[in-house]
Amino acid sequence: MRNSLVTDFTQLTTAEAEEAFKQEVTAEGYAGFRRLLDSLTEAIKQAKDEDIENLEQSIAKAKRLFPEPVAFSPSWERIWAELEATVAAKKHVYAVIAPSDRTGEWQVIMDNPHAVQEVVCYPGLAFHDAAYLYAYFRPQIAKSEYIRLQKIQNVIQENGG
Structure with missing residues (x-):
């Protein structure tokens, strides 16, 4: 299969093209399907x-x-639900946080x-990366857990030495 898999995939407009793609992936088995999933995941990461x-349609x-x-x-029993939930969470982040507020x-x-467990923190991220991590982890949050996406306004950082 080609490197620009998601681009090729989105451009499948006929039933014949879709069937040929399906046969190609099926013939490759695990590796072919994994490439499709990896391409979709990367598209979710990069999505604006x-x-x-278009990502929802893909x-x-x-x-x-x-x-x-x-x-x-x-x-991969629940992979479609997982990908759909990740896209929905990222869509929510984009709807709530205006583009003008995304810098920093x-x-x-x-x-x-x-x-009694460690707090997990992913600091120092660009908005684009933070939005993806939030979207990725949000569907996995259990009933008593929480997830926060927050912008850092002021920082004091010192390194040991």
Whole structure:
């Protein structure tokens, strides 16, 4: 398969082209399907506001062409729901945070205040990266956990030496 897989995939406009793509991926088995998933994941990471609708359509098309991803690996039983949830969370972030407010340093924090465990923090991120991490982890948050996407306004940092 080609490197620009998602681009090629979105340009499949006929039933014949879709069927040929499906046959190509199916013939390659796990590796072919993995490349499709990796391409979709990378597209989610890179997606800007204007890319979300096409991304939703691409996932819907992939789900229609490959309704049983467990045929490639049991670990992909819920992959379509996971990708859809990640895109929905990223879409929500983009809807809530205006483009004019996206500059600066961002961080993503996850915690469960009712459990003795480490707080997870991804500091020093550009908005684009923070939005993806938030979108990736948001669907996985358990009932008593929380996730925060926040912009850093003031920072004092010192390094040991």
